[in-house]
Each structure stands twice: as C-alpha cells, then as structure tokens.
Amino acid sequence: MTKGKVLVVGSNATRIEVQGNRWGATGQYLNETVVPAMALEAAGYEVVLATPNGEKPTIDAASDAPAHFENDAAAYRAGRDYFDASAAMNSPRTLRSVIDDGLDGFAGVFVPGGQAPVVDLMQDAEVGEILRHFHEAEKPTALLCHGPIALTAAMPDPRAFRAALIAGDDAKASEWAKDWTYRDYRMTIFSASEEKVVEEHILHAKMYFDMPQALTAAGGRVETTPVDFEPHVVVDRELITGQNPRSDHPLAKAFVEALDARLG
Template sequence: MSKGKVLLIGSNATRIEVQGGGTGATGQYLNETVVPAMAVIAAGYEVVLVTPDGTKPHIDEASDSVDHFGGDKAAYDRAKAFYANDPSMNRPRTLRSVIEEGLDNYAGVFVPGGQAPVVDLMQDPDTGIVLRHFHERAKPTALLCHGPIAVVSAMPHAREFRAALIAGDAAKAAERAKGWQYAGYNMTVFSNTEEKVVEDYILHAKLYFNMVDALTIAGGAVSTTNVDFEPNVIEDRELITGQNPRSDHPIAAKFVAALDRAAAAA
C-alpha cells in the first residue's frame, strides 16, 4: 500500500536564451530526475509527473551519460529503462489538472534540474500555485541543481522578476521579488563557477543571469561549495535544495526522510 503521492514537477523547455541573441539546447537532467524518483518509489510512495503542458520532459543530451552515474553502467542502464518504461514517467499530467483536482492529496513535491526550469518553471503561474500550497502547509519541497530557481515562481511578480534579471536590472528585480515566500531561507543552487563550465563546454554561450545571483537578489540565503561539483544539500524548514548533479543521491535520501517524518507526524 502506498504511503502517499509525491509530485515531480518537470520542465517542457528545450531551448534557453543566451547572451547575444538566440538560444542554446537544454532540457532536464536524467540522473536528477530518475535517482530521486526511484528512491521515492522504493520508499513506498507514488510519483506523479506533472509539467506545464502535460508532455514528458525532454532529457538534456549532456546528461545522457554514464558519467552522471559515477561510471556505473548498470545504474545508467537502470535509469534509462526507468525513464523510458516506468508508468510513473510515462503518464505525465498538466500542473493545472492536479491543481484543479486538489493538492491536499500530495505528501511532497520535487523539482529536478538541468537548465530547463530556468526557462519555464521559474515564471510558470501553476508552478507558483503548487509551491505556495506546499510552503503554506510546510510539506517537504525538494529541488535540485537548477531546479531551485523554480521557487521564484511563488513570488507575486515572477515573470517581471525574470525579465528584470535578463535586462541586467538587479534593483528592479529586487523590487519585483518583494513578498517572496522563501526570503531568508537557507538554500543552495548550481554555483556560478559550475555554470561557467556548462557555458564554456556545453552551451558555448553565456546565460543572461546566474542562479546564485538570482536567488540572492530575491532574498534567499544562498551558499555553495568551494569545490565545484561536490555534493551539497541544504535543508531549511520544509525546503530541501541540492547544488548540482552529484547531489542526486543525498537529496533523495533527505527528501525521503522528510516525507517519512511528515507521514509519522500526520
């Protein structure tokens, strides 16, 4: 018997804006999606995949590699098979449909990374509704790598905040962030130096803003590791954030523990 249902909010973005005009290829990271989802299911919960438009997220080709599974070919193959075949990954729903059905049925919410959430989820009104619901009820809310940028969607003027960041107007962005539910929370996100690696070697272009800067301007208490791509997970109240792809297993463990604590307290 299931312990409860957990929302996994995926992105539908496949391109991200870059400086100088144009876009670069993007998507959701395979390990960041699958490792936590498999851990949640193994712990006895159901996973319900939701996206803004109700279609399955595109996996970023940069993440489709055994390297993101510690070189473990068997783990990589299991992840690929899980994403391709498991019912939880192949019955995506719209965010709007689960909102209309009622969010009280869900025990927690998880948002994986890849740069895709920077495009849609951080300014998506339905993502904001979901995150506000979980925040107000102090239900486990976990976000990984670029995923933590999705918490911006909870602010009253998320789209204007993002537009101000793209315009390079930090003061205007800070003004638009007023009333943000997560101001003052300790959190982490993909670091500026980690982002430079992706910009230099994968995107071959620069993004308009870094995740650390964005969440700091919004009012978050952001910290990252001194060494790039070292696992790092920060838990503050209901919010659990992981810094980078290598934080996949640690954030999965902390998220499951938080779900179990919440279930025991209910």
C-alpha cells in the same frame, strides 16, 4: 498501498536564451530526474509527474551518459530504462489538472534540474500556486541543481522578476521579489563557477544571469560549496535543495527522510 503521493514537477523547455540573441539546447538532467524518483518509489511513495503542457520532459543530451551516474553503466541503464518505460515517467499530467484535482493528497513535491526550469518553471504561475500550497502546509519541498530557480515562481510577478534579471537590473528584480514566499530561507543551487563549465563546454555561450545571483536578488540566503561539483544539500524548514548533479542521492535521502518524518 503506498505511503502517499509525491508530485514531480517537470519542465517542457527544450531551448534556453543565451547572450548574443541566440538559443542553446536544453532539457532536464536524466540522473536528477530519475535518481530521486526511483528512491521515492523504493521508499514506498507513488510518483506523479506533471508539466506545464502535460507532455513528458525532454532529457538534456549532455546528461544522457554513465558519467552522471558515477560512471556506473548499470545504474545509468536502470535510470534510462526507468525514464523510458516506467508508468510514473510516462503518464504525465498538466500542472493545471493536478491543481484542479486538489494538492492536499500529495505528501511532498520535487523539482529536478537541468537548465530547463530556468526557461519555463521559474516564471510559471501554476508552479507558484503549487509551491505556495506546499509552503503553507509545511510539506517537504525538494529541488535539485537548477531546479531551485523554480522557487521564484512563488513570488507575485515572476515574469517581471525574470525579465529584470535578463535586463541586468538586479535592483529592479529585488523590487519584484519583495513579497517572495522563500525570503530569508537558506538554500543552495547550481553555482556560478559550475555554470561557467556548462557555458564553456556545452552551451558555448554565456547565460544572462547565474543561479545564485537570481536567488540572492530574490532574497534567499544562498550557500554553495567552495569546490565545484561536490555534493551539497541544504535543509531549511520544509525546503530541501541540492546544489548540483552529484547531489542527486543525498537530496533523495534527505527528501525521503523528511517525508517519512512527517508521516510519523
């Protein structure tokens, strides 16, 4: 017996648009995926992974290192083994199949980061359908690092919103976001200054928009730390967001606490 099922919404993106009509490699971050998932299982929850096309997410090579596990080689190995071999991470479903089978049986939903969600999840209609269900049911909804960008999928036309951001038209993006589910929620996400580190050292190119810019244009009340890469979690109603990779453990703790509290 488990306390309940938790849906983990993964990305299938493996590359991301960057300025200059080029693409950079991307994926999900290993620690941001496995640390919360492992914490959920340790707390007695069943993890169900689903992605847009039903295939397992790709791990961003930049995250596949002990450095993202506080330089703890044993923790990194445990996380890598969990992603490679656990039943939860190796039986992915399509988002559509999960929706069709019914979302009422899930206690909460979690979206990991890495830049991949910026490509597919933030403009995916099925992600929007899932998020609106958990919002309306007031079920814990957790997103980490770049993961909170997926919240924009819950607006009426997320594709138009994203296109406006890429075109550099924040005013038009805000128009598309006028009926956004999470308007006026407090939230956090990977900061603009943290993104510059990724642009300079990993992508070697600039992205079309940064994450706080996008969520602010959507109508969110975005809060980020003055010091880059310090752990930071924001909780507002059912929404739990973590700012960066080092927020993995604090977000997992807050998410499990919210799930347990809802169980009573």
